[in-house]
Every structure is written in C-alpha cells, then in structure tokens.
Amino acid sequence: MPDVTIGLGCAAGFLVIGATGAAIGRFSFAKTVIYGLSLALSLIALGLALSFLLRHAEASTVILPLGLPGTGAHFRLDALSAFFLLVVSLGGATTSLYALGYGQSERAPLRVLPYYGAFLGGMTLVVLAADAYSVLVAGEFMSLASWALVVAHYRDPAAVRAGYVYLVMASFGTLCLLLAFGLLAHASGEYTFAAMRATKLGPEVAVAVAALALVGAGSKAGVVPLHAWLPLAHPAAPSHISALLSGVMTKVGVYGFVRIVFDVAADQSPWSGLVALTLGGVTAVLGVLYALMQHDLKRLLAYHTVENIGIIFIGLGLALAFRANGQDGVAALALTAALFHVFNHAVFKSLLFFGAGAVLTATGQRDMERLGGLIHVMPKTAVVFLIGCASISALPPLNGFVSEWLTFQAILLSPQLPQWGLKFAVPATGALLALAAALAAACFVKAFGVVFLSRPRSPEAAAAREVDRFSLSAMFVLAALCVLAGILPGFVIDWLSPVTSALTGAVLPHQASMPWLSIVPIAESRSSYNGLIIFLFLTASGLFGAAVIHKFATRATRRSAIWDCGFPLDSPVTQYTSSSFAMPIRRVFGAAVFGVIERVDMPLPGEMRAGHFQVRVRDPAWRFIYGPLARSVARSAQWLNRMQFLTVRSYLTLVFLALIGLLLVVAAWR
Amino acid sequence: MAVIIALALQFFQIALIVAIAPFVLGITRKVRARLLCRRGPPLLQVYYDLWKLMHKEAVLAHNASWVYRSAPYLVFAATWTAAGLVPTYATGLVFSWSADLIAIVALLGTARFTLALAGMDVGTAFGGLGSSREMMIASLAEPAMLLIAFTVALIAGTTQLSAIATVFVTAETGLRVSLGLALLGLIVVGIAENARIPIDNPATHLELTMVHEAMVLEYSGRHLAMIEAAAAVKLVLYFSLIACLFFPFGIATGDKTAAAIAIGVGSFLCKMLVLAVSLPIAETSVAKMRVFRYPAFLGGAFAAAALAVFLRFVSRGF
Numbered sequence: 001m002p003d004v005t006i007g008l009g010c011a012a013g014f015l016v017i018g019a020t021g022a023a024i025g026r027f028s029f030a031k032t033v034i035y036g037l038s039l040a041l042s043l044i045a046l047g048l049a050l051s052f053l054l055r056h057a058e059a060s061t062v063i064l065p066l067g068l069p070g071t072g073a074h075f076r077l078d079a080l081s082a083f084f085l086l087v088v089s090l091g092g093a094t095t096s097l098y099a100l101g102y103g104q105s106e107r108a109p110l111r112v113l114p115y116y117g118a119f120l121g122g123m124t125l126v127v128l129a130a131d132a133y134s135v136l137v138a139g140e141f142m143s144l145a146s147w148a149l150v151v152a153h154y155r156d157p158a159a160v161r162a163g164y165v166y167l168v169m170a171s172f173g174t175l176c177l178l179l180a181f182g183l184l185a186h187a188s189g190e191y192t193f194a195a196m197r198a199t200k201l202g203p204e205v206a207v208a209v210a211a212l213a214l215v216g217a218g219s220k221a222g223v224v225p226l227h228a229w230l231p232l233a234h235p236a237a238p239s240h241i242s243a244l245l246s247g248v249m250t251k252v253g254v255y256g257f258v259r260i261v262f263d264v265a266a267d268q269s270p271w272s273g274l275v276a277l278t279l280g281g282v283t284a285v286l287g288v289l290y291a292l293m294q295h296d297l298k299r300l301l302a303y304h305t306v307e308n309i310g311i312i313f314i315g316l317g318l319a320l321a322f323r324a325n326g327q328d329g330v331a332a333l334a335l336t337a338a339l340f341h342v343f344n345h346a347v348f349k350s351l352l353f354f355g356a357g358a359v360l361t362a363t364g365q366r367d368m369e370r371l372g373g374l375i376h377v378m379p380k381t382a383v384v385f386l387i388g389c390a391s392i393s394a395l396p397p398l399n400g401f402v403s404e405w406l407t408f409q410a411i412l413l414s415p416q417l418p419q420w421g422l423k424f425a426v427p428a429t430g431a432l433l434a435l436a437a438a439l440a441a442a443c444f445v446k447a448f449g450v451v452f453l454s455r456p457r458s459p460e461a462a463a464a465r466e467v468d469r470f471s472l473s474a475m476f477v478l479a480a481l482c483v484l485a486g487i488l489p490g491f492v493i494d495w496l497s498p499v500t501s502a503l504t505g506a507v508l509p510h511q512a513s514m515p516w517l518s519i520v521p522i523a524e525s526r527s528s529y530n531g532l533i534i535f536l537f538l539t540a541s542g543l544f545g546a547a548v549i550h551k552f553a554t555r556a557t558r559r560s561a562i563w564d565c566g567f568p569l570d571s572p573v574t575q576y577t578s579s580s581f582a583m584p585i586r587r588v589f590g591a592a593v594f595g596v597i598e599r600v601d602m603p604l605p606g607e608m609r610a611g612h613f614q615v616r617v618r619d620p621a622w623r624f625i626y627g628p629l630a631r632s633v634a635r636s637a638q639w640l641n642r643m644q645f646l647t648v649r650s651y652l653t654l655v656f657l658a659l660i661g662l663l664l665v666v667a668a669w670r
Numbered sequence: 671m672a673v674i675i676a677l678a679l680q681f682f683q684i685a686l687i688v689a690i691a692p693f694v695l696g697i698t699r700k701v702r703a704r705l706l707c708r709r710g711p712p713l714l715q716v717y718y719d720l721w722k723l724m725h726k727e728a729v730l731a732h733n734a735s736w737v738y739r740s741a742p743y744l745v746f747a748a749t750w751t752a753a754g755l756v757p758t759y760a761t762g763l764v765f766s767w768s769a770d771l772i773a774i775v776a777l778l779g780t781a782r783f784t785l786a787l788a789g790m791d792v793g794t795a796f797g798g799l800g801s802s803r804e805m806m807i808a809s810l811a812e813p814a815m816l817l818i819a820f821t822v823a824l825i826a827g828t829t830q831l832s833a834i835a836t837v838f839v840t841a842e843t844g845l846r847v848s849l850g851l852a853l854l855g856l857i858v859v860g861i862a863e864n865a866r867i868p869i870d871n872p873a874t875h876l877e878l879t880m881v882h883e884a885m886v887l888e889y890s891g892r893h894l895a896m897i898e899a900a901a902a903v904k905l906v907l908y909f910s911l912i913a914c915l916f917f918p919f920g921i922a923t924g925d926k927t928a929a930a931i932a933i934g935v936g937s938f939l940c941k942m943l944v945l946a947v948s949l950p951i952a953e954t955s956v957a958k959m960r961v962f963r964y965p966a967f968l969g970g971a972f973a974a975a976a977l978a979v980f981l982r983f984v985s986r987g988f
Contacts, residue, residue: 372793375735386737386787395780396773408772408816412823415983427979430820431972434813441783441812442805449790449801455733518768527829530768534751534777537765541754542740542747549724549892556727556891563731563888564794576790576798584806588965 002060003052004077004128007085010045011124017041018117018145025110034113035099038120042092045124049086052077053495061194067133074192076130079498080263083339084127084255087346091248092120094474098354099240101470105361111152112238119145119244126252131192132181136174139256143170143220146249149241150233162232169219169229176216177256180209184265196264206265210272213260214279221253223313224283225621227306231290234305235298235366239357242298246305247350251342254312261320262335262503270324270419277317278425281432284310286620288439289593292446292585293617295368295578297356300447301349304392307436308345311407312338314429318410319504321422328506330413333521335500336493336508337406343492344399344485348391351478355385358471359451362464368578370458371451377464382452384475389444391482394437397535399485402492402519404437405529409521439585446581455572487531490519579615586617594618676764679926683763684754687910690939691902692716694909694946702950716902720895728891731792741788742889742896748781749900753907757835757914759934760922766832771819774831775812778863778907781900782808789885800885803961807869807881810968811862814855817975821852822915824982831914839918848978853916855978858971860908862964864901867953869964872901879958906942913941 017037024030051057059078067073077085099116106112122142129135147170151163185191188199201209219226234245257276261268287306294300315338322331356366358381365371375382391398411433414426456462466472485492490511497507511519518530549555562568590596594617601612646654696713703710712718730739752774755766769777782804789801819829825848826834862869865882874880880887886897914921920937922930959967 373733375737376733382735390780390783393779393783394776395783396769396776401773401776405772405776408820409829412820412829415824423983424980427817427820427976427983430979431813431817431976434816435809437816438779438809438812441779442809445783445786445790445801445805449787449798453735453737453787453791454793454798516768524767525828525830525833527770528767529770529773533765533768534773537751537754537768538744538747541750542743545746545750545896546743549896553724553892554727558727558729559732559734560729561732562792562794563729565796565887568794572793574795575793576795576802581798581802581805584802584961585809587962588806588810 002062002077003048003057004060004062004075006048007045007077007124007128008062008064008075010041010048010089011121011128013041014038014117014121014124016117018114018121021113021115021117022110025113030113031103031106031109032100034116035096035103038117039093039096039100042089042096042120045085045089046093049082049089050495052082053079053086053498056498061130067131067137068191071131071133071191073134074130074194075128075134076193077128079502080255080258081127083496083499084251085124087251087343088120088123088127088248091244091346091350094350094354094478095240095244097477098243098357098471098474101468101472102240102354102357102361103238106238108152111154112149112241115145115148115152116241119149123249123252127255130194132185132196133191135256136178136181139177139220139252140174142249142252143174146241146245150237150245152238152241153236156236158232159236162229162236166229166233169226173216173219173226173253176212176219180212180216180260183209183212193259193264197266201265201267203269206267207269207272209265210261210268211275213257213265214272214276217253217256217260218279218313219253220256221250221309221313222306223279223309224286224306225625227283227287227309228619228621228626230306231299231302231619234302235296239298239353239360242302242357243350243353246302246353247346250305250309251346254309254316254342258316258503262323268320268324270321270417270422273317273319273321273324274419274421274425275317276320277314277429280310280313280315280317281429282310283307283313284436285432285439286593288436288443289585289589290619292439292443292582293590293594296366297359297368297371297447297451298353298366300368300443301352301356304440304443305345305349307440308341308349308392310436311404311433312341312345314338314433315341315407315410317429318407318414318426321414321417321419321426322410323504325417325419327416328504329522330410330416331504332500332506332508333406333413334410335504336496336521337403337410339496339499340406340489340492341403344391344403344482347478347481347485348388348400351384351388351475351482352392354471354475354478355381355388358467358475359464361467361471363458363460365458365460368447368450371456371461372454372572372575373452373456373461374464375452377462378452378466380466380472381475384472384479385452386448387479387482389448391486393441393444395441397486397531397538399482399489402486402489402529402531404433406521407433409527413522442585446578450576450578450581454575457572457575457577487535488517489531490514490517493519586615590617594620595623675926679760679931680754680763680765683758683760684750686758686935687753687903687906688750688899690942691899691906692720694906694942695902697943697946698905698950701947702954705950705954716898720899723895723898724892726891728893731888734792734888738788738791739893741784741791742893742900744784745781746896746900746903748777748784749903749907752777752781753903753910755831756907756910757832757921758910759938760926760931761832761835762923763832767830770829771823771831771834772816772829775815775819778904779808779812781904785885785897792888794888796880796884796887800881800883800887803881804885807862807964807968810965810972811859814968814972814975815859815863817972817979818852818855818859821848821975821978821982824979825849835914835918835921836923838915839921839923848981849916851974851978851981853912855971855975856908856912856915858968858974860912862968862971864905864908866949868956868959868967871958909942909945910938912945913938917941
C-alpha cells in the first residue's frame with residue numbers, strides 16, 4: 001500500500017473519531033475512548049512520517065474521485081509533507097495522551113470531542129493535499145474545527161470575542177491563499193500542484209504569489225502584524241487545544257508558505273526572501289516584547305508563539321534568498337534551521353501549554369500575579385516546565401539553542417549574497433534575532449520564577465496538588481524530546497535531509513557520521529557544535545564541584561527564616577510580581593514600542609485613601625491597524641444603515657441611477 | 671599516547687582557569703584598593719574567602735527549593751565549561767570544536783538564567799529586583815556580544831574560537847576599524863556581564879544600587895562560595911576572550927612542544943596580569959550609573975558592534 005494511502009486512512013480515521021465524538025460525547029467514557037483512539041491513530045501517522053523520512057522514500061500520489069468534477073482530489077506524500085505530518089502527529093499523539101488526563105475535567109465535552117478529531121483530520125489533510133482545491137477546502141475545514149474549539153467555552157465573553165476575531169482573520173488568510181492559487185492556476189491552466197510546479201511563472205506573478213502566500217499563510221502562522229487573533233484565540237481554548245493551536249496549527253501555516261514559495265511557485269526572486277526575513281525579524285522581537293508584558297500565563301505563551309514564528313520565517317527568508325542566488329548549500333542550511341525550529345517549537349510549546357494547563361487545573365488560575373511557589377506542591381510539573389522554559393530560551397545544551405545556532409550560521413554566510421538590500425537586511429535581522437533570544441530568556445525567567453518559584457501569592461496556589469499521570473507522562477515525553485534533540489541534534493538534521501534535497505537540491509553533510517556526534521553545518525574548520533559533549537561537561541563539572549565541597553568541606557545545612565538583608569516581610573505581596581519583573585524592560589523598550597501609559601495616583605501626605613498605579617500597554621497592531629480598520633468599517637456600516645429607511649421613490653431613483661451607471665460603464669467598456 | 675597528551679593539555683587549560691581565577695580577582699581588588707589609597711586585602715584573600723565560605727554551614731530559607739540548592743553548582747558548571755573552551759595558552763585543543771563562540775555566549779546565558787531563577791526562588795523583594803535587573807542588562811548585553819561574535823567570525827571566516835585565534839595570530843589581519851569597534855563593544859559587555867562599575871558595584875551593600883549582589887543576597891556558605899568562584903571564573907573568561915581575540919600573540923598554534931606551551935602559558939599569564947591591572951584603573955575613573963542610564967551605555971556597545979558587522983558586510987577591507 002503506498003504511503004499516502006496510509007496517511008489518508010489516518011485522516012479519515014480522525015474524521016470518524018470526530019463523528020464518534022459527536023455520537024457518544026454525552027457518555028462519561030467518551031473522553032477516554034476518543035482521546036485513546038486519537039492517540040493510537042496519531043502514533044500510526046507518526047510512525048508513517050518517521051519511516052518515510054528515514055527510508056528516503058519516493059513520493060507517492062493518489063487521486064480520489066472527490067472535489068471538483070473532472071479533476072478529482074489529489075493527495076501526495078513527499079518529504080515536506082512527511083516532515084509536517086510528523087509535527088502534526090507528534091503534537092496529536094502527545095496532546096491526546098495529555099487529554100486522557102486533562103480532558104476528563106471538561107465541563108462541556110460535546111463542544112470539544114467532535115471537533116477534536118475533525119481538527120486533527122483537517123490538519124493531516126492539509127499537509128497531504130496536492131491540488132489547490134483540496135488544500136483550500138482542508139485548510140478551511142481545519143480553521144472552522146479549530147474555531148469551534150476556541151469558542152468551546154462560549155459563555156466566556158473573551159472566548160466569543162477571540163472566536164470572532166479568529167474567524168475574520170482566518171477568512172482573510174484563506175482569501176489571500178485563494179488568490180495566490182488563482183494566479184497559479186491561471187498560469188498553468190490546472191489546479192494540481194504538479195501542473196503548477198511545471199509552469200514557468202513570470203517575475204510579476206511570482207512576486208504576487210509570494211506576497212499573497214506570505215499574507216495568507218502568515219496570518220495562519222501569526223506573522224506580525226497579522227498575529228492579532230493569535231494571543232486572543234490560543235489562550236481561550238482548553239489548554240490541550242491551546243497546545244495544538246500554538247504548537248501545531250501555526251506550523252500548518254508555515255507549511256503552506258513553504259509549499260507555495262519553495263515548491264509550487266519556486267522561481268522566486270531574492271527580494272521575496274528579503275521581505276520574509278525582515279518580517280520574521282520584526283515578528284520575533286515584537287512577539288517576545290509583547291510576551292514580556294503579559295501576566296496571563298497562557299497569553300504569554302501565545303505571544304511567544306509569535307516570536308518563534310518570527311524565528312522560523314527568518315530561516316525561511318534566508319533560504320529563499322540563498323536559493324534565488326543559486327547558493328543551494330547555504331539555502332539547505334537555512335531551511336534546515338527553520339524546519340528544525342518548527343520541530344523544536346512544536347515540542348516545547350506543546351510542553352509549556354500542557355504545563356500551563358496543569359497549573360490551571362491545579363489552581364484554577366491563569367493570572368501569574370496570583371500564582372507562585374508551585375515547585376513545592378507540583379514538583380514534577382515544575383521539572384518539565386523548567387526544561388521547556390530553558391529550551392525555548394535557547395539555552396545549551398537543549399534543543400532551542402541548536403536551531404538558533406544553525407540560523408546564526410546561515411546569517412554568517414550571507415556576505416556572499418550579491419544584493420545590497422540583503423547585505424544590510426541580513427545582519428540587521430541577525431541583531432534582531434540575538435535581541436529576541438536574550439529577551440526570551442528574560443521572559444521565561446519571569447514565567448518560571450513567578451509561577452513556580454517564590455512564595456504563593458494566593459490561597460489557591462498554596463493549596464495546589466500535582467496533576468494526574470497521563471498529563472505528566474505527556475509532559476515528560478516532550479521534555480525528553482527537548483533534551484534528546486538538544487544533545488543529539490545531528491540525527492534530526494539527517495532526518496531533514498530529504499526535505500532540503502527536494503526543496504533546495506542540496507543537503508548538509510551527513511551528521512551521524514561526524515566524530516563524537518557533533519554537528520557541522522558546512523565544514524569543521526568553519527563551525528561545529530557538540531551538544532553531547534557540552535551536556536557531559538556540564539554534568540561532570542557540576543558533580544565535581546558538588547563532590548569536592550561535600551567531601552573536603554562541609555555539607556551542613558540549616559533552615560531558617562528568610563534573611564532579605566535584615567528586613568524580612570512575611571506578606572507575599574512584598575515579592576516581585578510578573579509586572580514588576582518586566583518593569584525595567586518595559587521602561588527600556590516600552591515607550592517606543594507600546595506607547596506605554598503609566599498613571600500614578602499618589603495620595604498626598606495625610607490622606608488616608610489608597611494609592612493607585614496603572615499601566616496601560618497596547619499592542620501597536622491594534623492601535624495602528626485593526627483599531628482604525630474596525631472603526632472605519634463601523635462608520636461605513638452606520639452610513640449604509642441609512643439606506644435601509646428610504647421611501648419607495650428614493651429606492652426607485654436609486655435603481656434607475658444604478659441602471660444608468662451600469663449602462664455608462666458598458667458603453668465605456670465597448 | 672597522543673590522545674593522552676591531548677586530553678592532558680585540554681584538562682590543564684580547564685584546571686588553569688579555575689586555579690588562577692581567584693588570584694586574578696585578587697589582583698583587581700588589590701589594585702583598586704591602592705588606587706583608592708587603601709592598603710587592600712592580600713592577593714590571595716579570595717582563596718581564603720572561598721575556603722572559609724566552603725567550610726561554613728549553608729543557611730537556607732524554609733521555602734528554598736531544589737532550584738535554589740542546585741543553582742550554584744549549575745552556574746559554576748556552565749561558567750567553567752564555557753571558560754574551559756576559550757583558548758588560553760594554545761589553540762586546537764582536543765575539545766575546542768565542541769562549542770564555538772556563539773555557544774560559549776549561550777552557555778553564559780544558561781548560567782545567568784539559572785542564577786536569575788535562584789534569585790526568584792525564596793520570594794524576597796531583593797532577589798526579584800536583582801533577577802529583573804540582571805535580565806534587563808543581559809537582554810541588552812547579550813545581543814551586543816553576539817554581534818561582536820559576528821564581527822570576528824566574519825573577519826576570520828569561522829565561529830570557532832580556536833580557529834579565529836589561529837587566523838588572527840598567523841595571518842596578516844592588521845588593524846581594522848571593525849575590530850576596534852568590536853573591542854570597544856566587548857569591553858563594555860564584559861563590564862556589564864561581570865557586574866563591574868559603572869554598571870554594578872561588586873563591593874556594594876547599598877540595597878538600591880545592587881544588581882548581582884541583590885540576586886545572590888540569600889546565599890551563604892558553600893553555595894555562596896560556588897557563586898563567587900563562578901564570578902571569578904567568568905571574569906577570567908572575559909579576560910581570556912579579549913586576549914585570544916585581540917591580543918593572540920604568544921599562543922601556541924602549531925605543534926604542542928614544551929617550549930611553545932611554556933611561551934603560551936607565560937604570555938597568557940602576562941596578559942591576565944595586564945588586564946587585571948587595567949580593569950580597576952578604568953573602574954576607579956568613572957562613577958556608577960543610575961539603572962535607567964544602562965540602556966544608553968549598553969546600547970552604545972550594541973551600536974558599535976552593529977556598525978562593525980555592517981562594515982564587514984559592506985566591504986572586506988574594514
């Protein structure tokens with residue numbers, strides 16, 4: 001049986017699971033059945049994708065008699081689809097495992113279970129679809145299923161608003177993709193990717209397709225300024241769904257972009273690369289700065305997704321620029337960096353959202369200002385959450401560092417690019433990436449420090465209990481992947497080689513055969529990194545230090561009250577909070593980026609009322625783009641509203657005028 | 671046999687860094703005290719302090735978690751690992767390829783992340799203050815450091831420190847504008863990262879001016895000893911980074927003959943001495959800054975490094 005058929009079987013299975021969920025959702029055993037079946041099916045899809053990449057298998061195609069009459073629906077499994085299928089099914093498997101525990105507390109299972117299977121099935125279909133019609137239908141199906149999950153808790157007004165914004169942005173994204181495919185179908189005369197691939201595009205068409213793909217896929221992935229829906233929608237959903245939305249569905253957006261500009265419309269000019277990488281750099285820095293300003297844990301994570309999408313687009317933009325200049329080897333390096341980061345982000349962002357869900361289950365709180373000290377009551381969750389935080393902050397020897405290191409290596413090869421615009425944009429993007437990495441570390445010191453360390457800031461946080469086995473095992477699997485991909489990155493890079501060879505025509509040197517399992521992107525004299533050695537050195541020197549002290553000095557320990565420079569205060573409100581932690585960075589960057597308004601209301605001496613301090617931080621995308629846009633829509637609606645209350649005479653006049661206008665147009669046309 | 675010698679040379683470097691770090695710190699303290707017309711502590715005082723701290727019992731707050739207890743060891747391990755991979759007396763040591771300049775910067779990031787978390791652990795106002803300010807400073811200094819890494823990597827065509835040092839010591843690199851800017855940036859970053867004046871005052875105990883000291887305020891005994899040792903190692907790391915990038919003469923590049931190694935070690939120690947004497951001279955000539963003046967200072971380093979990178983992208987001549 002060809003591989004693609006198995007993949008399609010999995011997708012169909014997910015849809016059946018969705019239907020089953022609708023049928024049995026009201027029974028108490030339904031959650032276990034649905035999530036258990038999803039887990040099994042995701043593992044099958046995961047095995048398929050992994051074996052496809054390891055075997056360097058040939059792409060296989062199947063045509064189903066569905067869709068448009070006469071064309072049929074084309075599905076194809078190639079290396080790129082297989083890699084993204086791996087990401088989707090890995091996310092699906094771990095989320096299903098997590099949901100076996102976490103999902104049991106769902107109050108409205110009928111609003112989650114049917115759409116869960118549909119959502120997974122939709123994502124699987126998108127990465128398998130091989131013609132414009134199927135990919136758009138599958139994409140829209142995925143968007144609608146995920147919309148239903150976002151508004152699952154529809155009594156929460158925030159969820160409804162998030163769902164509304166999400167629906168508008170998803171439709172806008174689909175519209176752009178529709179136009180992009182329209183241009184491609186017009187040029188080739190057919191809907192299939194194979195025909196589009198074979199057609200040579202004019203330069204204007206190629207640029208237009210790339211721009212539309214960037215806007216369309218970028219709005220699904222969350223590129224600034226099209227990210228506005230993401231920090232609303234991702235936190236609104238139940239936490240395991242948030243993990244799927246943030247960790248996996250944004251990657252389907254990335255897939256759309258890669259599929260269009262690297263494969264279907266591959267004759268791109270270097271300037272599309274320039275636009276993508278500049279946008280990526282801006283997205284990375286703005287995303288992490290917004291994240292720092294948040295005190296809702298899930299929203300902080302959602303904004304961090306924006307940052308990571310930016311890092312991925314930097315890699316993709318570099319790969320485009322290098323490929324357009326014929327430097328396939330470096331293009332392969334940049335593409336590897338981007339795809340490695342896709343994998344990494346899927347792993348650690350799912351892990352972090354699972355952790356946030358565990359915190360939410362245990363305390364009922366998402367507001368970081370009311371958490372704290374959870375490391376004492378949820379020790380296992382704290383360990384895995386810490387690993388996730390360290391990975392996303394790009395700290396060696398974990399996996400986040402490897403993909404950023406590869407991106408830096410690609411940036412350092414960019415003086416070879418001939419275009420002046422790129423010569424300036426690439427180092428500037430490198431600086432932005434460095435800034436984003438440093439700020440991400442600050443952000444996750446804040447997230448872990450305020451939520452898990454310090455003293456509990458509310459009774460709920462003090463009374464929390466560790467979560468169930470299923471949730472913990474899902475988080476431990478992902479944390480183990482973070483560590484493994486960090487200390488043995490060469491294997492991941494080797495798995496990506498079929499993808500890069502298909503899209504850029506070049507591969508990186510075979511990493512598994514490097515001495516000591518180090519990774520070498522170009523040549524050892526140029527750069528190399530060995531996560532394993534670093535990990536061993538860290539462990540050895542830490543243990544050595546501890547052993548020397550414990551053996552030759554003392555290990556006496558005494559517990560006492562907090563010292564705090566001699567002025568200990570018992571109240572937990574004297575601690576630093578998430579807002580106060582971010583305050584210096586808000587002062588440094590905030591005024592320029594957010595237009596922060598700080599209002600201090602300090603009572604005069606002798607007055608007995610309480611003082612107030614208010615900070616207002618607004619996402620500039622809302623301030624400058626969506627706010628004015630929404631207002632102008634409302635204004636024109638107001639204006640059009642008057643047309644509903646005219647007399648019959650006025651309507652007849654309007655009809656007459658419209659007729660004359662049309663006739664004039666027709667006359668002018670001829 | 672060759673493998674044993676190679677390993678021995680590598681571990682000699684790793685041990686050398688730790689062995690001399692307290693002494694280098696002692697020199698800076700002594701020189702600083704003399705410049706302030708004080709007699710100053712003995713040169714070996716840092717060793718005595720560490721010895722004393724190690725033998726005292728560690729006092730932990732009731733709610734200190736394992737993060738707080740293990741952080742000193744991890745900070746020390748990450749700093750030491752990073753320092754052990756910077757070429758000091760010889761290039762091309764056996765593990766020199768396992769981490770490049772970017773990875774060394776990131777390893778210091780791991781140490782800082784751990785220490786900042788430890789500062790948050792007990793839940794005091796000072797700890798949070800220190801962590802928050804430390805991460806703010808780092809978020810400005812680390813990008814500048816990476817741009818400096820870009821500059822030297824673009825000149826040498828590699829990010830491996832060992833290979834960069836070899837290129838700079840053998841090939842005719844000459845005086846370059848971009849290297850000058852990078853050196854300027856590296857000095858500013860080094861001052862910020864090592865919590866020296868004008869960013870931070872390592873000797874302060876005035877609460878509002880503390881950054882690094884506030885973060886480790888609750889530590890005592892052997893834990894404090896590990897943190898102090900890590901700070902000393904970090905200072906030597908930055909010194910050896912400056913030495914290996916900008917003053918690589920004397921470093922043993924070719925065959926590891928006894929003479930070459932002796933010259934390498936001797937010149938390394940001389941360079942450490944010169945840097946350890948110059949740092950307090952620079953420190954005593956300026957006053958400490960207000961916290962919200964840091965962005966301008968560190969932004970200057972960032973701008974210098976960015977300019978250096980742009981110059982490299984524009985022309986190979988700079």
